[in-house]
Amino acid sequence: MRPVPVILVGYGRMGRVHGLSSLRHPDDMEVVAVVDPSDDARRRARADLGDGTAMYTDLNECLCRHEGAACLVVSPTNLHAGAVRAALNAGRSVFCEKPLTLDQAESVALLDLAEHAELILQTGFYRRHSPTWRLARDTLRSGTIGRPVLLRLSQWDAEASAADVLDPDVGGGLIVDFGVHEFDLLLWLTGDSVEHVRSAGRSLDGQPATSARVETCVVVAELSGGGLGVVDLGTGVRYDDDVRGEIAGTLGRIFVETIPHGSVVLGDSGGLRSLELPHSEEPAVFTDAVIREQQAFARAVMCRSTASPDARDSIRAMLIAEAAMKSLDEGGSRVRVPDHPGLAMG
Numbered sequence: 001m002r003p004v005p006v007i008l009v010g011y012g013r014m015g016r017v018h019g020l021s022s023l024r025h026p027d028d029m030e031v032v033a034v035v036d037p038s039d040d041a042r043r044r045a046r047a048d049l050g051d052g053t054a055m056y057t058d059l060n061e062c063l064c065r066h067e068g069a070a071c072l073v074v075s076p077t078n079l080h081a082g083a084v085r086a087a088l089n090a091g092r093s094v095f096c097e098k099p100l101t102l103d104q105a106e107s108v109a110l111l112d113l114a115e116h117a118e119l120i121l122q123t124g125f126y127r128r129h130s131p132t133w134r135l136a137r138d139t140l141r142s143g144t145i146g147r148p149v150l151l152r153l154s155q156w157d158a159e160a161s162a163a164d165v166l167d168p169d170v171g172g173g174l175i176v177d178f179g180v181h182e183f184d185l186l187l188w189l190t191g192d193s194v195e196h197v198r199s200a201g202r203s204l205d206g207q208p209a210t211s212a213r214v215e216t217c218v219v220v221a222e223l224s225g226g227g228l229g230v231v232d233l234g235t236g237v238r239y240d241d242d243v244r245g246e247i248a249g250t251l252g253r254i255f256v257e258t259i260p261h262g263s264v265v266l267g268d269s270g271g272l273r274s275l276e277l278p279h280s281e282e283p284a285v286f287t288d289a290v291i292r293e294q295q296a297f298a299r300a301v302m303c304r305s306t307a308s309p310d311a312r313d314s315i316r317a318m319l320i321a322e323a324a325m326k327s328l329d330e331g332g333s334r335v336r337v338p339d340h341p342g343l344a345m346g
Ligand SMILES: NC(=O)c1ccc[n+]([C@@H]2O[C@H](COP(=O)([O-])OP(=O)(O)OC[C@H]3O[C@@H](n4cnc5c(N)ncnc54)[C@H](O)[C@@H]3O)[C@@H](O)[C@H]2O)c1
Pocket: 009, 010, 011, 012, 013, 014, 015, 035, 036, 037, 038, 041, 059, 074, 075, 076, 077, 079, 097, 098, 099, 124, 125, 126, 164, 177
């Protein structure tokens, strides 16, 4: 079978990760074109992907020239909606980086558009495709550590984020850009919903933060199953991008680390022991998971099946992020996470 042809929209930091990852499984997916208005980004894409990949500055022109190609949308978050809508209107299935959009009504409209057109709209919560996180989830769901009491999920980048990531109008700010991964993990690991949140944050000068200006943050989430989630987010640890978690249950604990490679340690009445992860060709948890999410997308497009995670997962994580930002702006008040009427069908 021939690889699924894809158009890569945006060749910045994460777009390049997707471009290079696609080269690792050429039988599943081929980047036939890159769209990016930046000359530097297109130059980098040409150097990485070769002369066989066409370069465009305009998505609509590219869609006309590459009939049948699906889209990977990796442009800045505030531009996702326009690109996803154009691709869906052109009859293309879409993988879109997280979060789908910054506006939940807009995300619901895109979800409807994809469903009516019977097209795939997958979102980029890569952790769900990581064997490390999947093993942690399977272990939790097997009941080995009993009922989850507290989940501590942590994301700290090596370097300070670019200004646009922290800009509420572009990347959504720290609680959105980093937090949606962890909020989605809380939901996916436990199968619970998040009912209320409280947040505390600091800016880099140590002052209390607002959602528009926060560089270190803790969000406490009350889960419908009775457990608590504690999500901490920050930057500047220098050694690496550090993503980790710990799940305390009534009968034990699961410890998850992703650097220097994935590890899952179980602690229970039998003591502490490392659980065996399935073999991966790619040792880095992040790259391995991105390759696997691309493979899942290619399979879904090829087999006309459904994609996971999807637009609903992005909307649910964003509703938690919005409540966490409200809490921060209200000085740490307890804020209810609303249901979204547009999600009633799924
Ligand atoms: N899954 C993850 O862990 C992860 C990690 C990083 C970023 N992301 C997501 O990836 C997306 C991009 O983030 P980034 O850090 O790569 O940003 P970035 O600013 O490094 O790159 C964005 C690229 O998009 C290009 N661009 C701007 N306007 C465009 C347009 N109209 N059409 C096509 N391209 C356009 C820019 O020139 C730039 O090259 C964001 O949504 C972010 O949330 C996800």
